[in-house]
Amino acid sequence: MITPCVNCRFTMLPDWNEIIRLRYQKAERMRSENIEPFVHRWLPSHSTAAVRENSAQLIESKEKVRVAGRIIALRMMGKAAFFHIKDESGALQCYVKIDAVPEHSFYVLKTYTDIGDIVGVEGEVFITRTGELTVLAQDYRILAKSMRPLPEKWHGLRDPETRYRQRYVDLIVNDHVRETFVRRSQIVSTMREYLTALGYLEVETPMMHPICGGANARPFKTHHNALDMDLYLRIAPELYLKRLMVGGFERIFEINRNFRNEGISTRHNPEFTMLELYTAYWDYRDTMDLTEDTIRSVAQRVFGATAFTFDGKEFDLGPPFPRLTYLEAIRRFVPGAENVDLRWDDPPEVTKAKIAPFFTPEFDGPTYQLLIDMFEALVEPQLQGPIFITEFAKAVSPLAKSKPGDPLVAERFELYIGGMEIANGYSELNDPQEQYQRFKEQMEARARGDEEAQQMDEDYIRALEYGMPPASGLGIGIDRLVMVLTNSPSIRDVILFPLLKPEKWVAGHEEDPEQPAREREC
């Protein structure tokens, strides 16, 4: 709740303290002395990095430079002052002494400047006695006054809640956070360039779906007023992208947000970024090759390396990624299970008996469910990867082509790195009648209470009836890929503004009706 102060024109936020009040008063006094605390324009000639890069020449030529940035440390010494400014490219020391700047400039520095202010400095570059590259100011001004104190200079900002809620402060103070998001941006743009060079066309498909499909997940629901129609935020763009394949596009991709109304964890955010891609005339093996090449190339171009550490463990994207079928992976990674002959077509009791020495499922279910439970509990956490797992149960892959000669298995793969599913792809089911049957099976599961089962999409069937070329698709979880490449243990560390419950007082929250808004003064 924002309230105006009863004594002055300031609008107060409820977390104001004495430091903030004093800074607002400073800004008022500046205005009364015709010193603008928020100037309109002041163009730097050099970034701090450019000053560093050209330091020898700048020192030699005594050329004037104009640098700007936020004061992150300030040492006032009576008739002189040292401070560090930080801009996007780094930090740089500045030195202001009383007899080298106009009287007015020194007055502004001494009287009105706080740590956190964004300032402009014009002067010559020199090296101090202690060897630090420094701008000796000939002019100094405040460009934008900061009204709130920054976190402590030595320990910085640690509280995770504040870091996520007030990411702007996190970014000011914690350099590695900025670094992570720069890397994220480079990963995405490099991926775009890589795929575009291979002839893929980037497209945009709807985020609001009347029928939500393309994945098994619970959606967010919303409503369009003018059409009086419920809509879902998309859980996946898949069915629209494949409609485009019917339309004749042969290589397309989309990098965009998906929304899933599910639990939040270190590897799940309700909105997350997915690369989804389709290639006509390929099957899932070709897409595995592309996945591997893309991820390896992006890592090399962005980081100049293929070896990484995630969560204290190393992985290498350089060598060919191994490929194991689902059942092979269970035999390989469950100790003692090397020789167990698991089969998708065994009756559940038989499977239960076969896996009994290693795993006791919590619930009874069909064979594929027992095997999936076992895989997720015992195998997945061990898949440091990179490794492709292939041949998934068809029952949980309603949009994938089945494997010839293996009616319970889909031509599908998932890529695991760091114990996480990073990518998922398959040979796309393009037989409209089979797709219709698969949707019906999903509808039956839904009727049995499976809220994540997919919905029938008749228009999608109609599209397939026109004929979709053989094709294979891919989804890459961008957030998770960024996690493993930047060694970020939580998905919140790679999403600028992860979803949090709002603070009580922010706009949108009703004030307690029992408690009428108090008058406040600052």
Next chain:
RNA sequence: GGGCGUGUAGCUCAGCGGUAGAGCAGCGGACUUUUAAUCCGUUGGUCGAAGGUUCGAUUCCUUCCACGCUCACCA
């Protein structure tokens, strides 16, 4: 949703039945090559919220709120 943990000054953290502490930041003063500047002085707290136990609660108990980890859900 379950379990465990955290919440004390703007920030980082101590204190854990007896009237609330430090460092940094802030404020006042000294200081024209400092860099965690230094030196002197000093302000600042509904100890997350509400109940309870107690002569007395930041401290113990209960409930609630927020956040973190984890399990479940999620593939």
